[in-house]
Amino acid sequence: MYDMKALYEAESVAHAIQLRLEHPEAQIIAGGSDVLVQMREGKRAGKELISIYMLDELRGVSLDEEENIRIGSLTSFSHITRDPIIQKYINVLGEAVDMVGGPQVRNIGTIGGNTCNGVTSADSASTLHAWEAIIELTGAEGTRRVPIKDFYLRAGKVDIRPDEIQTAILIPKASYDRTAGYYFKYAMRNAMDIATTGCSVNCRLSSDGKTFERVRIAYGVAGPVPMRAPSAEAAATGKPVSAETVEQFSLAVLNDINPRDSWRASKALRQHIAVELARRCLLESVKRCGGEIHEAV
Amino acid sequence: MKQFKQVTFRLNGKEVSCVVDVRSSLTDMLRNQFGLTSVKKGCEVGECGACTVLINKEAFNSCIYLAVWAEGKDILTLEGLMGPNGELSDIQQAFMEEAAVQCGFCTPGFILTAYEILEEPRDYTDDELRKLLSGHLCRCTGYENILRAVKKVLRQRLEAAKA
Ligand code: FES
Ligand code: FES
Numbered sequence: 001m002y003d004m005k006a007l008y009e010a011e012s013v014a015h016a017i018q019l020r021l022e023h024p025e026a027q028i029i030a031g032g033s034d035v036l037v038q039m040r041e042g043k044r045a046g047k048e049l050i051s052i053y054m055l056d057e058l059r060g061v062s063l064d065e066e067e068n069i070r071i072g073s074l075t076s077f078s079h080i081t082r083d084p085i086i087q088k089y090i091n092v093l094g095e096a097v098d099m100v101g102g103p104q105v106r107n108i109g110t111i112g113g114n115t116c117n118g119v120t121s122a123d124s125a126s127t128l129h130a131w132e133a134i135i136e137l138t139g140a141e142g143t144r145r146v147p148i149k150d151f152y153l154r155a156g157k158v159d160i161r162p163d164e165i166q167t168a169i170l171i172p173k174a175s176y177d178r179t180a181g182y183y184f185k186y187a188m189r190n191a192m193d194i195a196t197t198g199c200s201v202n203c204r205l206s207s208d209g210k211t212f213e214r215v216r217i218a219y220g221v222a223g224p225v226p227m228r229a230p231s232a233e234a235a236a237t238g239k240p241v242s243a244e245t246v247e248q249f250s251l252a253v254l255n256d257i258n259p260r261d262s263w264r265a266s267k268a269l270r271q272h273i274a275v276e277l278a279r280r281c282l283l284e285s286v287k288r289c290g291g292e293i294h295e296a297v
Numbered sequence: 298m299k300q301f302k303q304v305t306f307r308l309n310g311k312e313v314s315c316v317v318d319v320r321s322s323l324t325d326m327l328r329n330q331f332g333l334t335s336v337k338k339g340c341e342v343g344e345c346g347a348c349t350v351l352i353n354k355e356a357f358n359s360c361i362y363l364a365v366w367a368e369g370k371d372i373l374t375l376e377g378l379m380g381p382n383g384e385l386s387d388i389q390q391a392f393m394e395e396a397a398v399q400c401g402f403c404t405p406g407f408i409l410t411a412y413e414i415l416e417e418p419r420d421y422t423d424d425e426l427r428k429l430l431s432g433h434l435c436r437c438t439g440y441e442n443i444l445r446a447v448k449k450v451l452r453q454r455l456e457a458a459k460a
Binding site: 004108 | 300319320321322341342346349355356357358361362365368410429430431432
């Protein structure tokens with residue numbers, strides 16, 4: 001038995017909103033892989049829960065009228081990885097969420113729950129940042145859309161109002177068009193571990209493959225919230241596709257990130273890893289865009 | 298205040314229904330109300346996989362799954378793998394032959410995950426299999442025999458599909 005005070009089960013999105021307003025103290029539970037564990041460990045013991053897990057209308061991946069990718073917030077990690085739209089347009093997201101926990105956790109864990117925790121070690125977070133995902137929230141007054149960088153307020157805190165639930169995550173067409181990326185998770189173990197540092201890079205090359213039209217990079221755990229590295233992006237965007245650009249790009253990362261010392265890894269190690277991951281991820285992204293880099297001698 | 302709810306679902310191929318305390322996990326309901334003790338309580342925080350069951354053909358840790366979410370689902374536990382006359386499934390047989398069982402506590406979970414993996418008729422590399430089995434902890438066997446057992450069934454089924 002879980003130590004919970006009461007369970008309210010939402011039967012529709014509108015009902016979920018109503019429950020949110022009726023029970024302001026209650027915690028929303030999606031797949032529960034975090035909330036139920038915390039409840040078991042005593043951190044959330046004795047709390048009321050609003051379950052939205054049965055809302056099947058929040059599951060699945062589709063393209064909307066503007067060809068934006070729409071991922072229902074309750075879509076599980078394993079379904080994202082297997083989805084043909086994801087595989088075609090933003091395969092790196094499927095790869096990144098395939099590194100969360102173990103197989104059973106990927107069947108229960110939802111992309112929405114993973115972003116709403118505001119935990120930076122979340123494997124999906126850096127890729128969603130690097131692809132400038134839009135978070136869709138639905139409340140009593142309708143829906144609003146928030147860029148993911150504004151959705152994360154601070155560690156453990158995201159921008160959800162008291163009447164809202166997160167209903168979808170969108171990847172705009174302008175973001176995924178002609179773009180390919182790569183995610184690297186650095187952790188101590190291969191499975192069942194949270195990332196020490198996760199780095200997600202993507203790029204778009206000019207049609208002749210010689211120039212970086214756009215380069216984006218984001219880290220999980222490099223700072224208190226998932227973050228982009230603007231100096232690194234500026235160091236590569238508009239520059240020739242070359243080993244030298246990749247080098248400048250990866251070193252520029254140190255102007256942006258501010259990792260901390262923790263029992264998982266020291267600051268110096270995290271900095272070293274951040275530079276190395278940026279380099280490897282960009283090289284791989286170029287390859288996936290069909291570009292080529294001749295190693296400098 | 299105690300809160301109860303009626304839940305109706307398919308369990309090991311049969312339509313079932315029961316009234317549960319909403320605070321129950323799926324593990325609690327399957328063990329206490331249906332007597333399915335192959336569903337083990339290991340860590341109860343989603344780390345060890347001993348409580349694994351298949352829900353709509355996908356493996357889940359039943360310890361971090363609310364019993365009320367079973368509504369309308371198709372759930373399979375190890376007991377459901379048994380044939381009409383108590384025959385073992387090919388996976389169970391291979392686990393015995395390869396000595397992939399010592400104390401047996403992790404075994405039902407491993408077998409159900411193996412069931413999910415082997416439903417998809419294709420070949421896997423050892424690394425892929427290791428990754429797919431990584432949500433289970435075994436404190437006795439050292440994993441090698443388990444991997445061997447799963448590979449044995451995989452090969453048998455691929456052969457059978459060819460024939
Ligand atoms: S008992 Fe459920 S994962 Fe350990
Ligand atoms: S056989 Fe004992 S835990 Fe696996």
